[in-house]
Amino acid sequence: MSGQAAYADWIAVDWGTTHLRAWAMGPDGTVRASAQSEDGMGRLARDGFEPALLDLIQDWLGAGPTPILACGMVGAKQGWQEAPYVRVPAKPAELAPMRATAPRDPRLRLSIVPGLSQAAPPDVMRGEETQVAGFLAREPGFDGVLCLPGTHTKWVQLSAGEVVSFQTCMTGELFDLLSHHSVLRHSVDAPALDPAAFLEALADTLSRPERLAQRLFAVRADATLNGTGATVSRARLSGTLIGAELAATRPYWLGQQVAVAAAPALADLYARALQAQGVPARSLDAGPLTLAGLARIRAAQTEPSLP
Amino acid sequence: MSGQAAYADWIAVDWGTTHLRAWAMGPDGTVRASAQSEDGMGRLARDGFEPALLDLIQDWLGAGPTPILACGMVGAKQGWQEAPYVRVPAKPAELAPMRATAPRDPRLRLSIVPGLSQAAPPDVMRGEETQVAGFLAREPGFDGVLCLPGTHTKWVQLSAGEVVSFQTCMTGELFDLLSHHSVLRHSVDAPALDPAAFLEALADTLSRPERLAQRLFAVRADATLNGTGATVSRARLSGTLIGAELAATRPYWLGQQVAVAAAPALADLYARALQAQGVPARSLDAGPLTLAGLARIRAAQTEPSLP
Numbered sequence: 001m002s003g004q005a006a007y008a009d010w011i012a013v014d015w016g017t018t019h020l021r022a023w024a025m026g027p028d029g030t031v032r033a034s035a036q037s038e039d040g041m042g043r044l045a046r047d048g049f050e051p052a053l054l055d056l057i058q059d060w061l062g063a064g065p066t067p068i069l070a071c072g073m074v075g076a077k078q079g080w081q082e083a084p085y086v087r088v089p090a091k092p093a094e095l096a097p098m099r100a101t102a103p104r105d106p107r108l109r110l111s112i113v114p115g116l117s118q119a120a121p122p123d124v125m126r127g128e129e130t131q132v133a134g135f136l137a138r139e140p141g142f143d144g145v146l147c148l149p150g151t152h153t154k155w156v157q158l159s160a161g162e163v164v165s166f167q168t169c170m171t172g173e174l175f176d177l178l179s180h181h182s183v184l185r186h187s188v189d190a191p192a193l194d195p196a197a198f199l200e201a202l203a204d205t206l207s208r209p210e211r212l213a214q215r216l217f218a219v220r221a222d223a224t225l226n227g228t229g230a231t232v233s234r235a236r237l238s239g240t241l242i243g244a245e246l247a248a249t250r251p252y253w254l255g256q257q258v259a260v261a262a263a264p265a266l267a268d269l270y271a272r273a274l275q276a277q278g279v280p281a282r283s284l285d286a287g288p289l290t291l292a293g294l295a296r297i298r299a300a301q302t303e304p305s306l307p
Numbered sequence: 308m309s310g311q312a313a314y315a316d317w318i319a320v321d322w323g324t325t326h327l328r329a330w331a332m333g334p335d336g337t338v339r340a341s342a343q344s345e346d347g348m349g350r351l352a353r354d355g356f357e358p359a360l361l362d363l364i365q366d367w368l369g370a371g372p373t374p375i376l377a378c379g380m381v382g383a384k385q386g387w388q389e390a391p392y393v394r395v396p397a398k399p400a401e402l403a404p405m406r407a408t409a410p411r412d413p414r415l416r417l418s419i420v421p422g423l424s425q426a427a428p429p430d431v432m433r434g435e436e437t438q439v440a441g442f443l444a445r446e447p448g449f450d451g452v453l454c455l456p457g458t459h460t461k462w463v464q465l466s467a468g469e470v471v472s473f474q475t476c477m478t479g480e481l482f483d484l485l486s487h488h489s490v491l492r493h494s495v496d497a498p499a500l501d502p503a504a505f506l507e508a509l510a511d512t513l514s515r516p517e518r519l520a521q522r523l524f525a526v527r528a529d530a531t532l533n534g535t536g537a538t539v540s541r542a543r544l545s546g547t548l549i550g551a552e553l554a555a556t557r558p559y560w561l562g563q564q565v566a567v568a569a570a571p572a573l574a575d576l577y578a579r580a581l582q583a584q585g586v587p588a589r590s591l592d593a594g595p596l597t598l599a600g601l602a603r604i605r606a607a608q609t610e611p612s613l614p
Contacts, residue, residue, distance in 0.1 A: 077531075085532070121521070122529040152490070152524060168524040170489065177484040182477065183459070209517035213548075213555040214428070217459060217475040222429040224384075225392075241520075248520035 006062030008032060012294040013053070015074035016127055017042045017151075020052060021290075024060040029295055033060065041073035041080075049080035050103055061107045069097055069298050071113040071290065072127035085117035085124060088163045092116075092133035093296050113297055116163060123168050127290070128154045134292030135261060136161055144257030148286065149270050151176070153245060155252040167252060169245045178216065178237060187223040188237050190230035193269075197235035202273050205243025215240045242273050253279050261286040313369030315339060319601040320360070322381035323434055324349045324458075327359060328597075331367040336602055340367065348380035348387075356387035357410055368414045376404055376605050378420040378597065379434035392424035392431060396469045399423075399440035400603050420604055423470060430475050434597070435461045441599030442568060443468055451564030455593065456577050458483070460552060462559040474559060476552040485523065485544060494530040495544050497537035500576075504542035509580050512550025522547050549580050560586050568593040 008024035015021075018040035024033040039052035053068075060066070075083035075098070083098040097111035115126035128148050135146055140161065148154040151172040157164045179188050205212060219236050222228045246253065253274055258281040260270045267283035274281035315331035322328075325347035331340040346359035360375075367373070382390030382405070390405040404418035422433035435455050442453055447468065455461040458479040464471045486495050512519060526543050529535045553560065560581055565588040567577045574590035581588035 117528075117532055119532070121525055122532050123525065124528045124531055167521055168528065169520040170523045171520060173489050174523075177488055181484055181488065182480050209519070210551075210554040210557075212516070212519060213476040213478060213552045214474055215555075216481075217477045218428055218430065221424075221431045221475065224431055225424055225426070225429050244517075245520045247517040248522075250517075 006060065006064065006066045008057075008060040008066055010067040010069065010298065011057055011060060012291055012298075013068055013070035013074070014127070014130075014290045014294070015070050015072045015079075016040055017073050020056060022053070022056050023291055024057070025295070031291070041076065041078065044080075046080065049074065050105065050108070053103075053108070054105065063107070065107055065109040067298075068108055068110045069113065069294050070110060071130040071294060071297075075112040075114060076126055081112065083112040083114040086114045088116055088118050088165060090116055090129075091162050092129045092293065093136060093161060093300050095129060095133070095297055097297065097301065113294070116166070118166060121167070123166060125154055125166060125168070128156070129163070130293035130297065131261065131286060131289040132156055132158070132163060132293065133296045134289035134294075135259070137292050137296040139259075142257075142259070144259065145252050147252075147258055147260045147270060147274075147281075149260065149262040149266050155249050157252065167249055169248060171241050171245045175238060175241050178241075179234070184216070184220050184233075184237060187220045187228075188230055188234040190234045192231055193235040193238055194232045195235070195272075197232040198239040198269070199272070199276055201236040201239025202243040202246070202276065205240050206247055206277070209244060209247035212240065212244050238269070239273075242270065246273060246277065253277070253281070258282075259284060261289060263287070313367065313371065313373045315364075315367040315373055317374040317376065317605065318364055318367060319598055319605075320375055320377035320381070321434070321437075321597045321601070322377050322379040322386075323347055324380050327363060329360070329363050330598055331364070332602070338598070348383065348385065351387075353387065356381065357412065357415070360415070361412065370414070372414055372416040374605075375415055375417045376420065376601050377417060378437040378601060382419040382421060383433055388419065390419040390421040393421045395423055395425050395473065396471050397423055397436075398469050399436045399600065400443060400468060400607050402436060402440070402604055404604065404608065420601070423473070425473060428474070430473060432461055432473060432475070435463070436470070437600035437604065438568065438593060438596040439463055439465070439470060439600065440603045441596035441601075442566070444599050444603040446566075449564075449566070451566065452559050454559075454565055454567045454577060454581075454588075456567065456569040456573050462556050464559065474556055476555060478548050478552045482545060482548050485548075486541070491523070491527050491540075491544060494527045494535075495537055495541040497541045499538055500542035500545055501539045502542070502579075504539040505546040505576070506579070506583055508543040508546025509550040509553070509583065512547050513554055513584070516551060516554035519547065519551050545576070546580075549577065553580060553584065560584070560588075565589075566591060568596060570594070 010025050012023040020039045021036040026032045035056045074080050081100045081102040100110040116129045117124045146156045153169045156166045260267045260283045271281045271283040319330040327346045328343040333339045342363045381387050388407045388409040407417040423436045424431050453463045460476045463473045567574045567590045578588040578590040
């Protein structure tokens with residue numbers, strides 16, 4: 001079918017450690033189709049990326065090359081092709097995607113958004129810079145802190161469209177390891193959190209953060225000795241870990257304008273934790289931010305330069 | 308072989324979550340034989356305990372009943388038969404083992420050493436109370452703090468042969484989860500620690516314990532950005548977690564006489580950490596303590612009461 005027209009003007013790709021998502025983009029930012037799989041970077045060898053992508057998007061391709069813009073761990077050292085970090089301060093919307101040489105299939109014209117790095121304290125992000133670009137596309141005048149809770153929560157200080165500094169906490173990964181694989185797992189196996197117990201553990205940890213190491217086992221001891229239920233124990237584990245995160249990130253939220261973007265339940269939990277500290281945090285759904293960021297970064301590359 | 312004499316006067320059993328060890332005891336505390344398997348509590352259903360024990364010790368039994376004294380998770384709610392906790396303050400050497408009704412085989416006359424509990428802050432131990440009894444059998448006059456590092460490190464305040472209070476930290480389990488199952492695993496995969504990096508991370512965490520949540524991801528970020536080697540990264544992870552533990556347990560070591568008992572390399576690591584804080588900690592091998600404690604507890608039960 002030589003000469004066949006592509007279904008997509010370009011293809012947006014969000015390629016993380018555990019997931020692969022793609023959108024077939026039409027004119028004017030319309031989404032013609034989307035697809036996803038679990039072919040995340042974590043389970044692919046170097047030569048597995050191209051087949052995984054083709055599996056998902058080949059129906060959207062024409063005979064000629066289709067531009068593809070990808071972000072996330074696909075550009076990590078262990079990814080398909082490394083896109084070196086750009087050091088902050090940096091404007092996410094103006095990040096220059098790296099043209100990849102990797103795809104063998106001539107129909108794939110792949111570019112990868114670079115991650116951001118910070119020299120001191122040392123820190124890195126890959127994928128979140130695109131969410132930040134998406135957030136700033138919606139709120140170009142935002143000056144304050146964007147918190148992106150997740151496996152590795154990012155606290156991002158923004159000013160004049162620029163990432164000034166950022167800080168990562170492993171809170172989500174710690175919660176996941178402790179709630180699924182540690183001695184606490186039986187005590188915290190509940191579908192929901194007790195809100196009062198969450199706020200109490202949060203306040204306790206923030207007022208005495210040096211006691212974290214003992215507070216974790218106390219969750220189990222209290223369940224064993226006093227029959228404390230899993231809804232309360234889970235809230236205590238969550239409140240303790242988020243409290244430790246807030247203790248470590250105080251300069252990022254104290255007296256700041258904070259927006260929290262994550263899956264709605266998680267964003268609300270962080271917003272409630274911040275509000276309990278007197279911070280007027282608002283929460284928003286992070287779902288649409290990555291695609292919005294990819295569209296913004298692509299637009300910045302294809303816009304004619306200003307004189 | 309009716310009438311056959313037992314090979315063991317009694318049998319000592321250390322039954323934890325992941326291991327089962329047994330000793331055939333002769334007269335005057337001599338050990339005639341020992342055996343071990345991986346039939347820990349964690350992989351046994353209620354009816355699996357008796358066969359697992361028989362597998363290990365049946366050659367030591369005679370026709371009549373043989374006394375067996377066991378400690379550890381075998382007496383937990385999820386164990387063979389629950390031996391209720393004894394609340395501190397309590398003298399480990401004088402803990403009354405619970406006579407178990409469980410074994411069906413009449414040759415097994417099983418007793419289980421109870422664990423210790425503390426009401427506030429809530430805490431529990433099972434197995435370590437026997438190590439404490441073994442330690443006190445060697446050093447009856449000890450007045451100070453015994454630190455037992457491991458999966459769940461116990462800090463035990465001892466006075467006049469009594470456990471006055473104790474505190475558990477999940478440091479070992481956290482190190483294990485983070486070094487094997489988290490995003491840090493590639494960065495810290497080394498057989499040894501850099502001693503200077505360990506002490507530096509320890510001091511940093513002790514001086515600013517509220518920053519723990521950010522320090523963990525920084526281990527990886529620094530490895531990624533600056534090519535820091537695994538020996539240094541592993542030392543930083545260890546120093547950060549032990550630093551957090553020392554920050555949480557300060558009342559247990561500040562100005563105290565501290566003995567650290569664990570596997571030799573681990574005991575030395577904790578002793579070095581404490582010495583760096585000016586605490587004259589000494590380390591000893593915890594290996595022989597459980598058997599010494601079981602012998603001490605048994606002797607206390609069989610000694611004629613003083614008038």
